Amino acid sequence: MxxxxxxxxxxxxxxxxxxxITAIEKGAYDxxxxxxxxxxxxxxxxxxTRTQSLAHSALVQENGNVYTPLVPVIPASTIAAKxxxxxxxxxxxSLVQRQxxxxxxxxxxxxxxxxxxxxxxxDKLPEVLRMARKDAFLSLxxxxxxxxSAHSVIAEGWPIVGSTLSSLMTPPIGxxxxxxxxxxxxxxxxxxxxxxxxxxxxxxLQDVVGFDNLVAYAQTEGVNRSESKAKKAxxxxxxxxxxxxxxxxxxxxxxxxxxxxxxxxxxxxxxLGLMLLAMQxxxxxxxxxxxAARGFGRFIATGTRLYEVDPNTRVKTVISTVIEGKDTxxxxxxxxxxxxxxxxAQDYVDAISPQLIEAFTRADAKTLKQMYKExx
Amino acid sequence: MPPVxxxxxxxxxxxxxxxxxxxxxxxxxxxxxxxxFEGHEDPWAMQHDIGIAKHFGAQDWCFQxxxxxxxxxxxxxxxxxxxxxxxxxYADAHMDGLLDRRPAFDAGRGSTKAxxxxxxxxxxxxxxxxxxxxxxxxxxxxxPWITHIGKLRHKDYGAVSSHSVDCDPMAxxxxxxxxxxxGSDKAVQHAPSVGGLVSPYWKRANHTEIxxxxx
Numbered sequence: 001m002x003x004x005x006x007x008x009x010x011x012x013x014x015x016x017x018x019x020x021i022t023a024i025e026k027g028a029y030d031x032x033x034x035x036x037x038x039x040x041x042x043x044x045x046x047x048x049t050r051t052q053s054l055a056h057s058a059l060v061q062e063n064g065n066v067y068t069p070l071v072p073v074i075p076a077s078t079i080a081a082k083x084x085x086x087x088x089x090x091x092x093x094s095l096v097q098r099q100x101x102x103x104x105x106x107x108x109x110x111x112x113x114x115x116x117x118x119x120x121x122x123d124k125l126p127e128v129l130r131m132a133r134k135d136a137f138l139s140l141x142x143x144x145x146x147x148x149s150a151h152s153v154i155a156e157g158w159p160i161v162g163s164t165l166s167s168l169m170t171p172p173i174g175x176x177x178x179x180x181x182x183x184x185x186x187x188x189x190x191x192x193x194x195x196x197x198x199x200x201x202x203x204x205l206q207d208v209v210g211f212d213n214l215v216a217y218a219q220t221e222g223v224n225r226s227e228s229k230a231k232k233a234x235x236x237x238x239x240x241x242x243x244x245x246x247x248x249x250x251x252x253x254x255x256x257x258x259x260x261x262x263x264x265x266x267x268x269x270x271x272l273g274l275m276l277l278a279m280q281x282x283x284x285x286x287x288x289x290x291x292a293a294r295g296f297g298r299f300i301a302t303g304t305r306l307y308e309v310d311p312n313t314r315v316k317t318v319i320s321t322v323i324e325g326k327d328t329x330x331x332x333x334x335x336x337x338x339x340x341x342x343x344x345a346q347d348y349v350d351a352i353s354p355q356l357i358e359a360f361t362r363a364d365a366k367t368l369k370q371m372y373k374e375x376x
Numbered sequence: 377m378p379p380v381x382x383x384x385x386x387x388x389x390x391x392x393x394x395x396x397x398x399x400x401x402x403x404x405x406x407x408x409x410x411x412x413f414e415g416h417e418d419p420w421a422m423q424h425d426i427g428i429a430k431h432f433g434a435q436d437w438c439f440q441x442x443x444x445x446x447x448x449x450x451x452x453x454x455x456x457x458x459x460x461x462x463x464x465x466y467a468d469a470h471m472d473g474l475l476d477r478r479p480a481f482d483a484g485r486g487s488t489k490a491x492x493x494x495x496x497x498x499x500x501x502x503x504x505x506x507x508x509x510x511x512x513x514x515x516x517x518x519x520p521w522i523t524h525i526g527k528l529r530h531k532d533y534g535a536v537s538s539h540s541v542d543c544d545p546m547a548x549x550x551x552x553x554x555x556x557x558x559g560s561d562k563a564v565q566h567a568p569s570v571g572g573l574v575s576p577y578w579k580r581a582n583h584t585e586i587x588x589x590x591x
Contacts, residue, residue, distance in 0.1 A: 003413075003414065003415060004412075004413045004414075004415070006413075023456070024456045024492075052389070052453075053450060053451070053453055053499075054499075055389075055449045055450020055451070055498075055499035056449060056450075056499050056501070058449070058450060068450055068451070075457060076531035076532060077457040077458070077531065080530075080531070085465070092469060092472075092474055095474055096472050096473060096474050099473075101473070101474060101475060101476040102474065102475065102476065103475070103476055103477065104466065104469075104475050104477065104479035104480070105487055107466070107469055107474065107475060107479070108461055108487050108488055109487075111461065111462075111465055112459065112460075112461050112488075114459065114461070114487055114488075114489075115487065116487045126417065126418045126420070129419075133412070142530070149530070150530045152530065153523075153524075153529065153530055153531075153532050154530065154531060154532070155388075155531070155532035155535075156388070156531065156532060166387060166537070167387055167388050169387075169532065169535070261532070265413065311410075311413060311520065311521065312517065312520055313520060314520050314523070
């Protein structure tokens with residue numbers, strides 16, 4: 001019987017530009033008072049970043065009100081999607097280099113894990129489970145029409161502050177930041193959409209658009225605006241006529257540290273290695289969240305660590321640093337466990353068979369059972 | 377056979393279970409995880425080897441393990457997450473020659489359908505359960521494997537930071553607050569219903585006539 005191993009990959013990161021991960025709730029920002037309401041209230045619309053409440057850190061204030069602190073987070077689903085895609089890219093690159101092809105459905109299963117047919121959880125024969133356990137990618141990320149469970153736990157990215165320490169899978173690698181409240185970690189930025197034609201801006205506007213066209217545009221805009229105003233005065237619904245808008249966006253400030261923590265149950269070395277390759281790629285990309293084109297969401301890793309977990313006691317032992325700093329291009333640390341895992345993962349990626357991916361995509365238990373017999 | 381109270385301290389918010397959570401279900405899950413980790417040929421075969429005493433009714437049986445109760449704190453929140461495929465990825469894969477046919481992409485239906493999901497979450501200080509233990513060594517060996525309680529384990533929700541086991545005579549009665557087999561002499565605040573008596577509780581095929589705890 002092969003004994004599996006459990007590891008925790010710990011990476012501390014720090015934002016190097018404002019970061020925004022859109023929450024479903026909408027807020028309102030009042031520029032006059034500079035107050036942000038986390039509901040649709042007075043002021044301009046504000047897109048909120050994702051937060052979590054910390055009920056265990058709730059404080060009862062002098063006036064008897066209970067204050068439940070909020071902290072910004074990087075959602076586990078955001079981190080997991082990046083890692084899955086990075087691991088899937090490794091496989092895709094290998095297949096392209098070997099001039100092998102897969103179906104679009106199989107590609108979808110790799111990148112998102114979504115079911116391609118109706119769920120067939122009852123077809124999870126022991127042989128199918130063993131095949132999935134042997135395959136590094138499926139074992140780590142799960143999914144498919146078999147509804148495979150993932151043998152990795154990808155935690156919410158909590159900020160590294162005093163009130164979140166008890167929520168981290170492993171302790172911070174660097175210093176705990178002194179931030180106490182959400183407003184110390186976040187800021188509100190205006191997002192202005194301009195209309196250069198209406199504003200008559202631009203050096204070559206008249207040459208490109210033409211004087212007559214500009215006059216016609218201004219007249220139409222004027223009519224539209226007065227109609228809209230009249231409708232508004234009559235309390236009717238009017239069309240939005242002004243393309244210029246002022247909105248606000250809540251962002252995590254530059255310099256806030258977050259803890260990325262991933263537990264991996266590895267049935268062979270390639271499984272830890274594939275997660276390390278994916279993490280290296282995510283660090284090299286160095287971006288989380290929306291508005292990437294504006295340069296939002298950039299970060300750097302400030303410390304990494306690999307732990308081995310004893311599953312019978314839950315004691316975590318530090319093995320080594322796992323990925324070196326940005327100045328090395330996030331090279332892997334020189335350590336026996338890390339080296340062996342990465343080499344095994346590269347061998348796995350170089351040899352992965354499209355037939356296996358297709359069989360899991362089609363939820364073809366019969367073929368998988370046959371493949372398991374042949375492999376055994 | 378010692379009656380015990382097990383208390384789990386929790387590290388992260390719990391996804392609020394929409395059905396009662398039986399303690400033996402957690403132990404069964406732990407037994408499967410442990411067996412899989414140790415390379416067992418058929419881990420599912422180990423799911424009822426959990427070291428808990430059995431209780432027999434007229435025809436069926438259940439484990440002497442009660443429902444898990446939570447010491448909730450704070451308000452209920454909604455965790456929101458989305459699932460989506462990226463059109464650009466498909467275009468790139470097609471251009472690279474990876475795909476064996478031209479892909480069809482529809483975010484509204486099929487395998488590339490995008491979705492918006494909610495899960496109700498809430499902080500809990502602890503989760504507590506009562507049981508009557510038959511094989512203490514096996515029981516103790518499984519407890520560290522209960523690493524998470526509730527859904528979204530793979531996102532680290534309901535993470536257990538530590539557990540403690542105390543001998544508690546109250547467990548001799550408290551374990552009965554669970555689904556019981558028809559004809560059970562332990563039924564006090566129970567009503568006839570349909571449900572599971574042993575794991576997997578979610579599997580409809582296992583559901584039978586039971587006495588459900590309604591207290």
